[in-house]
Amino acid sequence: MTSVRQPQQDRSRQTRRRLLEAAVECLTELGWTRTTVVVVAERAGVSRGAAQHHFPTREDLINAAVNYVSEVQLEELAEQVAALPTDGTRRRAVVEMLLNLYTGPSFRAALHLWVAASTDEPLGAVIKPLERQVGREAHRMAVSLLDVDESVPGVRETVQATLDLARGLGLANLLSDDTARRARIVAQWTSMLEAELGAATMSS
Amino acid sequence: MTSVRQPQQDRSRQTRRRLLEAAVECLTELGWTRTTVVVVAERAGVSRGAAQHHFPTREDLINAAVNYVSEVQLEELAEQVAALPTDGTRRRAVVEMLLNLYTGPSFRAALHLWVAASTDEPLGAVIKPLERQVGREAHRMAVSLLDVDESVPGVRETVQATLDLARGLGLANLLSDDTARRARIVAQWTSMLEAELGAATMSS
Known part of the structure; x- marks a missing residue:
């Protein structure tokens, strides 16, 4: 079972990591207030829906970042x-x-x-x-x-x-x-x- | 002539100073992005119109501050x-x-x-x-x-x-x-x- 689910979990983990890295970049380059889920998703090349799946609110994203x-x-x-x-x-x-x-x-x-x-x-x-x-x-x-x-x-x-x-x-x-x-x-x-x-x- | 105009100039200078002091307070307490002409006018107890007379744009206010x-x-x-x-x-x-x-x-x-x-x-x-x-x-x-x-x-x-x-x-x-x-x-x-x-x- 794990062999089937693993690749998906890996992808999900990678997406999450990409979002967090993009969030840190945004925080550094754009500052705190302009770092929103939408802006971070765009920078990470991740769809808005996928980003919101990982981080439903801006607060979740900032806390994780x-x-x-x-x-x-x-x-x-x-x-x-x-x-x-x-x-x-x-x-x-x-x-x-x-x-x-x-x-x-x-x-x-x-x-x-x-x-x-x-x-x-x-x-x-x-x-x-x-x-x-x-x-x-x-x-x-x-x-x-x-x-x-x-x-x-x-x-x-x-x-x-x-x-x-x-x-x-x-x-x-x-x-x-x-x-x-x-x-x-x-x-x-x-x-x-x-x-x-x-x-x-x-x-x- | 100056004796008539002086008090008005003084008042204007005082208003300007009050706005600048309020702007600095806002910058420190609220941060840069939440410091707008409207917020600063309110904090200074100055009407929006008077504030805009001194600082037509947010940029003018921030530069002066x-x-x-x-x-x-x-x-x-x-x-x-x-x-x-x-x-x-x-x-x-x-x-x-x-x-x-x-x-x-x-x-x-x-x-x-x-x-x-x-x-x-x-x-x-x-x-x-x-x-x-x-x-x-x-x-x-x-x-x-x-x-x-x-x-x-x-x-x-x-x-x-x-x-x-x-x-x-x-x-x-x-x-x-x-x-x-x-x-x-x-x-x-x-x-x-x-x-x-x-x-x-x-x-x-």
Whole structure:
């Protein structure tokens, strides 16, 4: 029985995924208010009926898309972590990865959702717990990658500041390509972190 | 002649200012798309006709409101600078002021506009030059208040990072009251700046 039903389930899952990806694209490119089921269906190349089968209301679609953004954020994070060098350039690469985090597609989409949620209570109710989850995971990963001991005073706040700075840099990059300026800030931030966190490093 | 016309001009100027203040409030509380001439007129307690006399189109209103936000941002900045202590607590107070900048009403409104502008070209065309102006002024003021020498390598990037961090902290504060966490980051950031900028201080 499964062999007959599987292809259909696969197609359905693919359609759902296409819709969610299109919804995230719409949220990033068109903003929150112009992201409707109709617009997303069109972008995904899915019929309006099929889209409404998956997401009967705009609220269903947005909720699913927000969940999807968080999942993809965590995947993006894990992928970037896996690609880090293991030699002497690792710490600089870690700082670079962290400070560039919010220029990636899913984190960029999350910035839009974040600001939209601040003036939209139902959206806020969905986003806040998810953002906390992604924030906690990013923090946990940053502590582990920077290889520091959070029981040392100031270390926790330094890691937090790094992630808040990443959000600020992501914001700066929304309006114009900020790559060159950001690279200089990454270099400076790396040297400040070395000075600050050197003593808190666990393995050295 | 002026004595007859003056009161009317004053009233007109007051109405215009009330509309602009209401527009900024709407942009912050309702977001960019729900800020229309009708909504703003209602909030300002001004008749629709009077509002349309001042701002015939939504575009006129938004352009004027964006200009107004920038002006008020610069005023907010100047007011906060004037209130800084001159004793030994000055540098901590400067860092605190800078990192809290984007939690103030006009800077908070600017965050909303910033993100809205990234998906709205006409709005972006108005906002980009104004944000550059406010950004330059904030940077110039930060360098002067921190009393550092930008010709020293790394100083410029450290000041930039401080203002980018301020934007990230402003973003964090949009969704929930982040005051307590931010205070700990301010303390840590102050000590890192002391260590980094100590040598670059001009007056000591």
